[in-house]
Amino acid sequence: xxxxxxxxxxxxxxxxxxxxxxxxxxxxxxxxxxxxxxxxxxxxxxxxxxxxxxxxxxxxxxxxxxxxxxxxxxxxxxxxxxxxxxxxxxxxxxxxxxxxxxxxxxxxxxxxxxxxxx
Numbered sequence: 673x674x675x676x677x678x679x680x681x682x683x684x685x686x687x688x689x690x691x692x693x694x695x696x697x698x699x700x701x702x703x704x705x706x707x708x709x710x711x712x713x714x715x716x717x718x719x720x721x722x723x724x725x726x727x728x729x730x731x732x733x734x735x736x737x738x739x740x741x742x743x744x745x746x747x748x749x750x751x752x753x754x755x756x757x758x759x760x761x762x763x764x765x766x767x768x769x770x771x772x773x774x775x776x777x778x779x780x781x782x783x784x785x786x787x788x789x790x
Contacts, residue, residue, distance in 0.1 A: 687776070687787040694782045698723065703738035703747065709788045713775060714738035716758055718745045724758040725775040725786040732768035 692706045692715055703716035705728050712728040714737045722745070728736050730749040737756065740748045746755045746764060754768030761771040776787040 686789060688790050689778070689785050689787045692725075692784050692786050695723070695779065695784060696782060698784070701742050703740075703742065705736060705738045706786070708786060709790065711788060712736075713786060713788070714747070715777070715784065715786065716742060716747055718742055718758055720745065722758075723777050723779060723784055725777050726756065726758060726761055727772040729772070730754060730756075730768060731763065731770035731772055737772065 688709065690708050698704055698715065698717045701717055701719050703714040706713050706715055713725050714728040716724045718724065719742065728738050730737055732754050733749065733751045735749065735751045737747055737749060740750045745758045747758060748755045752767050755764040756772055757764055761774040763769060763771060778785040
């Protein structure tokens with residue numbers, strides 16, 4: 673994905689919006705990691721082609737969610753199998769019990785933007 677520090681940020685009501693790359697930078701189904709405002713964020717394309725942004729770190733085991741398997745609109749932590757809903761961050765299976773943060777995504781043409789709180 674693109675280096676967001678090179679693009680600058682645009683204020684969006686308490687958030688900053690960053691250009692994180694192009695739709696072509698993402699796998700057909702799966703995720704990539706970007707670092708925005710000190711956060712590791714997984715930018716994930718689901719099996720319907722929708723793009724989501726969530727915290728990259730599993731709330732149970734502190735490992736990268738971007739490396740997990742995506743099925744429909746969920747992502748599964750590769751270590752212990754917790755599934756998270758990409759639209760809400762809600763854990764759908766144990767051992768995770770805490771949700772991950774979800775961030776707004778905007779696609780403009782082939783450019784993908786993610787907004788994070790400031």
